[in-house]
Amino acid sequence: MRGSRDVEIVNLTKNVVVGTQIRVADKAIARLVGLLGSQSLEPGCGLLIEPSSGIHTFGMRFPIDVVALDAHMRVLGTWEKLGSRRVAAVHWKTRSVLELPCGTIRTGRIEVNDQLGFNLEKFTCCDS
Numbered sequence: 863m864r865g866s867r868d869v870e871i872v873n874l875t876k877n878v879v880v881g882t883q884i885r886v887a888d889k890a891i892a893r894l895v896g897l898l899g900s901q902s903l904e905p906g907c908g909l910l911i912e913p914s915s916g917i918h919t920f921g922m923r924f925p926i927d928v929v930a931l932d933a934h935m936r937v938l939g940t941w942e943k944l945g946s947r948r949v950a951a952v953h954w955k956t957r958s959v960l961e962l963p964c965g966t967i968r969t970g971r972i973e974v975n976d977q978l979g980f981n982l983e984k985f986t987c988c989d990s
Contacts, residue, residue: 870981871910871960873970880970880978881962884908897922897961908962916952917959919944927967929960935978940967 871880883906887893893911897903902924911917917928928950930939935958941950943964950959960978962970972978 869910871908871978872981873972873976874979875976876971878970879981880960880966880972881908882906884910884960887911888913897926900924903961903963905963905966908960908966910958910960912958914959915954915956917950917961919946919948919950922946925964927962927964929962929967929972929978930956931958931960931978933957937972937974937976937978939974940972942967 867886868883869886870882871884872878873880885908887896887909893914896911896917897909900923903926916930919926923946925943925945928941928944929937930950930953932938932955938953938956939950941948944950966972
């Protein structure tokens with residue numbers, strides 16, 4: 863999986879960790895390739911595609927959970943176990959899309975209007 867950095871994402875509404883190793887795909891090539899070529903997606907991992915108004919699963923080898931997010935990371939829509947040859951999250955308000963292992967929407971208790979965010983406690987600042 864290609865991207866620029868890993869982040870931890872939390873469902874702030876429910877105080878539940880969604881994933882600890884979410885790759886941010888914010889470069890054109892990372893957004894274009896996404897999860898294509900991957901054999902699976904391990905628990906705790908995922909891909910945050912930004913900017914993005916939607917995704918497709920053409921060429922995917924495994925189903926995924928998909929979460930559409932607005933500009934403030936509020937959940938606009940969810941798709942569980944999205945299989946191959948599907949399209950999701952095509953909406954004018956969608957600003958990013960979160961691709962997760964199957965079952966993560968349930969374990970993360972993610973619902974429309976939930977507020978997701980980055981776990982800033984995971985990042986430390988070292989000032990000399």
